Amino acid sequence: MTRILVLYYSQTGQLTRAARAMLAPLAARRDVEVVWQELKPVTPYPFPWSFFRFLDAFPECVYLDPAPIAPVGFDAATRFDLIVVAYQVWFLAPSPPIVAFLQSPAAAVLKDTPTITLIACRNMWLSAQEKMRTLLAARGARLIDNVVLVDQGPPWATFVTTPRWLLTGRQDGFWGVFPPAGVSAADIAGAARFGRALVDGFDKLRAGAGGSLLHGLGAVKVDPGYIAGEKIAQRSFRLWGRLLRAVGPPGHPGRRALLLLYALFLVTMILTVLPASMLVRAALRPLLRRRLDTEVARLEQPSGSSDERMARYARVDTRL
Ligand SMILES: Cc1cc2nc3c(=O)[nH]c(=O)nc-3n(C[C@H](O)[C@H](O)[C@H](O)COP(=O)(O)O)c2cc1C
Secondary structure (H helix, E strand, C coil): EEEEEEEEEECCHHHHHHHHHHHHHCCCCCCCEEEEECCCCCCCCHHHHHHHHHHHHHHHHCCCCCCCCCCCCCCHHHHHCCCEEEEECCCCCCCCHHHHHHCCHHHHHHHCCCEEEEECCCCCCCCHHHCHHHHHCHHHCEEEEEEEEECCCCHHHHHHHHHHHHHHHCCCCEEEEEECCCCCCHHHCHHHHHHHHHHHHHHHHHHCCCCCCCCCHHHHHHHCCHHHHHHHHHHHHHHHHHHHHHHHHCCHHHHHHHHHHHHHHHHEEEEEEHHHHHHHHHHHHHHHHHHHHHHHHCCCCCCCCCEEEEEEEECCCCCC
């Protein structure tokens, strides 16, 4: 019997659907037990978000200072063959419920256990996964794979469709220009290829061989254009986050005025500094190519972006 633990939290159910699609080929097998553990914040986060509540969440996200979650239903001493940590990104960090779990005593369950991260987010996940790597390493987890699903459409479209979804709850496409918000149904369904590959990887897993089981399946794709942008945004988040936290806890009336100022700063940054830095980087790219390629390859670890095993696993398998 192979035992798999799936840790997840999702506001709209998108990440849950992605995790279920990925695990479906395993859940159907008699020799596999999948334990689903939803992480529940003691005080639920709102959805859709009000503008201020949304912005007010960023300092604690950035400083990995989450609100508490309810106790989990398994014993931390239980041993699993594989743990799937499904998480979404909030303000360039893993969302607070998963951080709260990783900081709790129950996270001892991860020790020495092969772990796969599954991300479903807009498209900015690089800094969050760096933080996740550190959090997992602190728990002694063995990160063997990372799967990333991003929102459908080009970045200029998701820059509109994702916030619209989060702030109004509306996910539909509109004006004939903007696609529906979120990860496409096809990409979610396509996550089943990872589950099929895991079935074939069980022997390796049980033998404790380590290493990626999901390589060659296009599990991640790092866009080098985001590397610098995330670094710049991260710096501003940390600076403003420190100021806001000095004013008071989330919801403190004093944070409102500062948040308004921050929102203005953010829009100005997004419209000026970010495109300027992307242009400068694009101009310098030929000079920086080697360094950038090395960085992309590092960020794509451990699963990589190659897709040579797609033909084998990205099929509709009627036996499953
Ligand atoms: C407060 C908040 C901040 C977010 N920040 C980011 C971000 O920095 N990068 C990103 O790619 N997506 C970001 N998103 C989008 C989420 O990662 C995710 O795609 C969306 O919330 C749907 O997830 P869920 O319904 O499964 O919880 C953010 C969402 C929320 C609610």
